[in-house]
Amino acid sequence: MGAKQTKGQDSAGPSPQHSWKRTPTKERGGDILASLMLKSGDRLNRSGTTPPPPYQRRIGMIQEMMLLAKQGKHDEATEMLKTLRQDLGMESTSLDDVLYRYASFRNLVDPITHDLIISLARYVHCTKTEGDSLGAMEKVCRQLTYHLSPHSQWRRQGLLKRKPQACLKAVLSTPPASGTLDLSGIPLVARDMERLSGHLQRHASAVVSLELGFTELTDEAFLLLLPTLAALPRLETLTLNGNRLTRTILKELTDALKDPSSFPSVTWIDLGNNVDIFSLPQPFLVSLRKRCPKQGNLPTILEFGESQASDAPERARQLGQTVS
Structure with missing residues (x-):
């Protein structure tokens, strides 16, 4: 959390200069929406039985929504946005609920x-006839795609293409650089936890930040690692975004944080x-607040005004400074 957002790698071509068309409701169906929602994940995982990570499904929905908008299928784009909102935990279906109920971002x-x-939601529900509206919507889609998917520099470094064991072995062969152990983008399974736990225990006094974003981490694997993480004396930030974790893990973490001796130095845990x-x-x-009483605000309880919606990348940078 806190990485400055830039344009994603999946940007589409120039925005067409035409107005959006209304598609009759009777032409829209649940089967079509379901197929759109699952299409991206199916393409990436046809050979196995394990479903794709949530971020792959969500990126697929963003891409499909933009495609529908460019095709002038306004109603289908609206339904896709509704499905995406629900998948991200924004259960409301009306624009007013989205704007006002979630405007403060309290506890998110x-x-x-x-x-x-x-x-x-503003662009989809308050469409204009000019092509500039689609261009602005496309920009937001690129930002959201970048934010929800493994960052482009990971792809350039080849972390997502190398053999997971080779990547893990390379990272764990040396002490954490500048207090940060970064395993972002390296798929991890339960059998890797023993090796990772041993490395963390050997360098416990040096680990300040642990990056486990987009590692395919499951509840089972994380629970094996949790006792080691809770015992790290200097760990301040723990990044777990983009994985397969569920609310079961949130309960375990909340219970662990109630004990002052667990995670004694932690100031932020990213579970997005x-x-x-x-x-x-x-x-x-409250438990995080007790561990960093001098910190004015925690990222999840900052109140953002609705008029600031276009400044998300800048606030991302500010949030990064807040938790650093």
Whole structure:
């Protein structure tokens, strides 16, 4: 959390200069929407039985929504945005509910995502006839795609293409650089946890930040790692975004944080873009507050005005400074 957002790698071509068309409701059906929602994940995972990570499904929905908008299929684009909002935990279906109920972002796991979704809701529900409207919507889609998917520099470094074991072995062969152990983008399974735990224990006094974003981490694997993480004396930030974690993990973390001896130095745990973790319980936030009483605000309880919806990338940078 806190990485400055730039344009994603999946940008489409120039925006067409035409108005959006209304498609008769009778031409829209649940089967079509279901196929759109699953298409991206199916393409990436046809050979196996394990479903794709949540972020792949969500990126697929963003791409399909933009395609529908460019084709002038306004109603289908609206339905796709509704499905995406629900998948991200924004259960409301009306624009008013999205704008006003979620405007403060109080207790949300990922306020940046919700801010960008609000911007998309404005463009979809308050469409203009000029092509500039589609261009602005496309820009927000690129920002949201970048925010929800593994960052482009990981792809350039080849982390997502190398053999997972080779990547893990390389990273764990040396002490953490500058207090940061970064395993972002390297798929991890339960059998990797013993090796990772041993490395963390050997360098416990040096680990300040642990990056486990987009590692395919499951509840089972994380629970094996949790006792080691809780015992790290200097760990301040733990990044777990973009994985397969569920609310079961949130409960375990909340219970662990109630013990002052667990996670003694932690100031932030990023759980965004997982399966069904959309908000943080008060005991979780209160426990973090007790560990960093001098910090003015925690990222999840900052209040953002609706008029700031277009400034999400800048606030992402500010949030990064807040938790650093």
